[in-house]
Amino acid sequence: MMSFGFMNFKRCLVFLPSFLLIHISLVEELSAMVLADKGQTQFAIVVDDAPLPLEQTAAEELGKYLEKITSAKFPIQKQATGPVIHVGPTRAVQQLLPDVDWAALGTDGIVIRTVGGDLVLAGGRHRGTLFAVYTFLQDFAGCRWWSGDAERVPEQATLVIDALDVIYRPQFDQRVISSSQYGNRVFSLKSRQTIDLEYSFGDHTIDKLLPPDKHFIEHPDWYMYAPDNAFQNDPTTQYTFASMLGGVKSRNLQHYEIAQRTRRIPMAPCLSVPEARRTIGDAVIAQLAEKYPTWKYPPKVVWVTQWDGRQKCSCAKCIAVRATEGSHAALWVTTANEIAERIEDKYPDVLIGTLSYLHTKAPPRTVVPRKNVLIYMAFLDRDHGKPVSDLVPQRDHLAQWSKIASHLWTWDYNTNFRQFVKPHPNYFVQAQSIRAYGQAGVSGMLVQSFHGDASDFTRMRYYVNTQMMWDPTLDEQQLANEFLEGYYGDAAPFLRKYINLMKQTLQRDGGHFLSCYATTTRAWMTLDDMNNATQLFNHALEAVAYDETLSFRVRRARLGIEMVWLERFRELLAESRRAGKPFLGPEDPYALLNQMGRDEIAWQTYRPWRPMSEYVKKMRAVFPSRSGKTPGICQELEAYDWEDVQEHLFESVLDPKIVSVVDDSKASNGKAVRLVGRLKSLQVRTEIPAQLAGRWQVYVVARVQALGTRAGDQTGVAMGVDLRDSPGDAVQEVQSITVDFPAIVDSDYATYDLGVHDLGHGSVIWVKPNGPGAYGDHAGTWVDRIFLVAK
Numbered sequence: 001m002m003s004f005g006f007m008n009f010k011r012c013l014v015f016l017p018s019f020l021l022i023h024i025s026l027v028e029e030l031s032a033m034v035l036a037d038k039g040q041t042q043f044a045i046v047v048d049d050a051p052l053p054l055e056q057t058a059a060e061e062l063g064k065y066l067e068k069i070t071s072a073k074f075p076i077q078k079q080a081t082g083p084v085i086h087v088g089p090t091r092a093v094q095q096l097l098p099d100v101d102w103a104a105l106g107t108d109g110i111v112i113r114t115v116g117g118d119l120v121l122a123g124g125r126h127r128g129t130l131f132a133v134y135t136f137l138q139d140f141a142g143c144r145w146w147s148g149d150a151e152r153v154p155e156q157a158t159l160v161i162d163a164l165d166v167i168y169r170p171q172f173d174q175r176v177i178s179s180s181q182y183g184n185r186v187f188s189l190k191s192r193q194t195i196d197l198e199y200s201f202g203d204h205t206i207d208k209l210l211p212p213d214k215h216f217i218e219h220p221d222w223y224m225y226a227p228d229n230a231f232q233n234d235p236t237t238q239y240t241f242a243s244m245l246g247g248v249k250s251r252n253l254q255h256y257e258i259a260q261r262t263r264r265i266p267m268a269p270c271l272s273v274p275e276a277r278r279t280i281g282d283a284v285i286a287q288l289a290e291k292y293p294t295w296k297y298p299p300k301v302v303w304v305t306q307w308d309g310r311q312k313c314s315c316a317k318c319i320a321v322r323a324t325e326g327s328h329a330a331l332w333v334t335t336a337n338e339i340a341e342r343i344e345d346k347y348p349d350v351l352i353g354t355l356s357y358l359h360t361k362a363p364p365r366t367v368v369p370r371k372n373v374l375i376y377m378a379f380l381d382r383d384h385g386k387p388v389s390d391l392v393p394q395r396d397h398l399a400q401w402s403k404i405a406s407h408l409w410t411w412d413y414n415t416n417f418r419q420f421v422k423p424h425p426n427y428f429v430q431a432q433s434i435r436a437y438g439q440a441g442v443s444g445m446l447v448q449s450f451h452g453d454a455s456d457f458t459r460m461r462y463y464v465n466t467q468m469m470w471d472p473t474l475d476e477q478q479l480a481n482e483f484l485e486g487y488y489g490d491a492a493p494f495l496r497k498y499i500n501l502m503k504q505t506l507q508r509d510g511g512h513f514l515s516c517y518a519t520t521t522r523a524w525m526t527l528d529d530m531n532n533a534t535q536l537f538n539h540a541l542e543a544v545a546y547d548e549t550l551s552f553r554v555r556r557a558r559l560g561i562e563m564v565w566l567e568r569f570r571e572l573l574a575e576s577r578r579a580g581k582p583f584l585g586p587e588d589p590y591a592l593l594n595q596m597g598r599d600e601i602a603w604q605t606y607r608p609w610r611p612m613s614e615y616v617k618k619m620r621a622v623f624p625s626r627s628g629k630t631p632g633i634c635q636e637l638e639a640y641d642w643e644d645v646q647e648h649l650f651e652s653v654l655d656p657k658i659v660s661v662v663d664d665s666k667a668s669n670g671k672a673v674r675l676v677g678r679l680k681s682l683q684v685r686t687e688i689p690a691q692l693a694g695r696w697q698v699y700v701v702a703r704v705q706a707l708g709t710r711a712g713d714q715t716g717v718a719m720g721v722d723l724r725d726s727p728g729d730a731v732q733e734v735q736s737i738t739v740d741f742p743a744i745v746d747s748d749y750a751t752y753d754l755g756v757h758d759l760g761h762g763s764v765i766w767v768k769p770n771g772p773g774a775y776g777d778h779a780g781t782w783v784d785r786i787f788l789v790a791k
């Protein structure tokens with residue numbers, strides 16, 4: 001475990017980069033201050049007569065944590081006669097510290113200083129004082145806040161601090177990590193995040209500023225022109241005029257008719273039209289009239305931003321600007337500049353924010369953002385395994401924007417939007433990018449990160465990155481080690497090895513591109529990596545077996561690897577057999593899946609907006625219950641060389657009244673799906689999940705039973721069994737068997753062989769009754785199971 005002493009305080013005196021340094025000096029006479037002695041204190045916490053809400057919170061938090069540390073009660077008062085901890089920039093504090101330029105602290109800057117026999121914890125308004133308290137508790141009293149439900153408070157009845165003199169303003173005025181921790185306001189504030197913003201932290205606003213419903217019919221020329229070849233040189237988009245037109249048609253027929261005629265699409269604006277820019281500006285001014293009076297603190301931002309996509313105008317004028325300026329961003333910056341000029345007299349502290357994103361990534365050659373324009377760079381389409389400082393052209397764009405923009409913010413991504421839980425080994429990439437943003441003079445940032453409670457080391461990332469946002473000169477490895485030791489205890493050494501293993505794995509063979517939409521780890525994780533990772537987690541669990549809380553945290557961290565085992569089970573098993581290597585994957589994937597489904601761990605979501613139950617359901621189709629008797633032809637096969645699809649994995653295209661799961665003693669597991677009648681829609685099907693892709697022999701086990709007076713006379717087709725594939729959108733029948741009536745009436749189950757096929761995602765197996773009579777002519781078609789034998 002980490003030891004903690006007062007030696008650490010000096011770190012605070014050296015960690016400040018020089019350009020942030022407002023004032024700092026080593027106090028020459030280092031004299032110790034005894035805040036508490038053997039559980040008793042002489043100090044009172046003194047707040048302003050009328051403190052801001054966050055300053056009152058600061059005093060309460062300070063009292064609470066000092067008591068937790070020392071057991072002494074620190075009273076909160078408006079004034080005091082004995083020694084004092086001043087909390088907030090009160091009049092007394094301002095007199096005590098005449099050298100402090102309070103305005104220069106902005107909203108978040110802090111002052112921590114010992115003066116005479118007193119201690120001052122204060123800062124800019126409105127968050128600075130609270131951040132001064134948390135910084136003091138963290139850096140000088142040893143507290144750590146790991147996550148919303150885990151903290152470290154070192155108990156020491158006697159608390160002595162040396163002379164302190166810290167004045168610090170963080171470089172980033174906006175510091176937001178959007179993640180599962182974001183919703184916990186108290187924890188976010190402890191992490192010194194600026195969560196209580198008065199403006200939106202950034203979105204796509206053009207459809208609100210220039211709403212097509214209001215303007216398109218009268219002014220189609222205010223919107224993007226789309227020739228057939230508008231996107232022909234852009235391999236990153238699938239947009240065509242036709243596809244966009246289709247979108248318009250589904251929304252508004254009148255717009256569709258105009259779009260068809262004019263080739264104007266009401267998605268992006270044509271910013272070469274002065275009236276369009278003017279109208280956008282009018283909307284901004286209307287917004288300001290409404291919002292500005294409610295904004296008390298900077299930054300104050302109105303966003304003038306493009307849609308989330310690569311749609312852009314390709315009229316002759318816009319094309320000419322792009323050619324001259326080398327970037328579509330010129331049009332947006334010009335628009336933002338015009339609006340910024342219109343508002344600057346009336347709203348001198350408001351910034352007009354615009355994006356540098358997708359097709360506006362590159363800065364313009366000659367257009368320069370006005371002094372009250374904010375450029376928000378968003379780094380979506382890149383390798384997320386590398387920091388921005390290692391990527392071209394992102395690194396150059398950052399440097400170029402930094403030269404011309406008075407206000408530069410970044411919007412970054414530290415997650416996998418397809419999968420939150422599985423390994424996404426860019427653990428320290430964000431920290432390195434934060435450092436690069438700091439060096440480039442970026443003054444605000446947002447990171448879109450992992451949601452979901454079991455996401456890949458989301459708490460460690462949050463801890464490291466919030467600390468780095470506060471001070472980009474810190475060492476991310478040191479922060480991570482501190483977190484791992486604090487949060488995982490004796491499991492830390494193994495988890496550190498695991499994290500390093502994942503990093504090295506991604507970087508092997510010259511490095512792999514890490515997409516923020518990655519669906520599989522196949523490109524970079526081998527069977528050996530999986531075995532090594534599993535062993536490290538086994539060791540980690542053994543190391544903390546004595547502690548239920550720590551064990552739980554390690555089990556939750558292990559889920560990512562378990563999901564990889566499940567999703568790549570057959571591939572890795574086959575690899576281990578082929579190469580004669582160990583296979584440390586789950587012995588019983590079905591049991592593991594059941595354990596996941598019991599939701600011991602609060603997963604919440606496994607990808608954006610998708611509940612964990614959806615994942616478990618999907619994977620149950622891959623690892624069905626082995627409750628049925630093994631078919632004769634599978635008796636000699638190894639486990640997972642055959643697969644059983646039982647009735648609970650069937651989907652019905654159907655009315656539950658006439659299709660049901662019934663008890664059936666003849667069925668392999670005592671249950672079957674019964675279809676009554678012969679309607680075309682009366683079918684059951686099962687879709688092959690992606691993880692079962694491969695070469696399989698397909699068998700369907702079914703029977704038909706006829707009843708009634710005409711039972712013996714039935715002729716013709718009784719049942720169809722189909723295998724279909726849907727490459728692209730076209731459904732193809734691959735194999736079809738029809739079963740005639742006399743052959744199977746009242747028979748026992750028969751096994752129908754559909755042959756050997758390369759099954760993939762989109763392959764569907766159907767069973768459909770097709771009797772000649774109406775309802776009741778035959779009492780039903782029973783489907784016991786579908787099974788697959790690996791070939």
Ligand SMILES: [Zn+2]
Nearest residue numbers: 270313315318
């Ligand atoms: Zn245009």
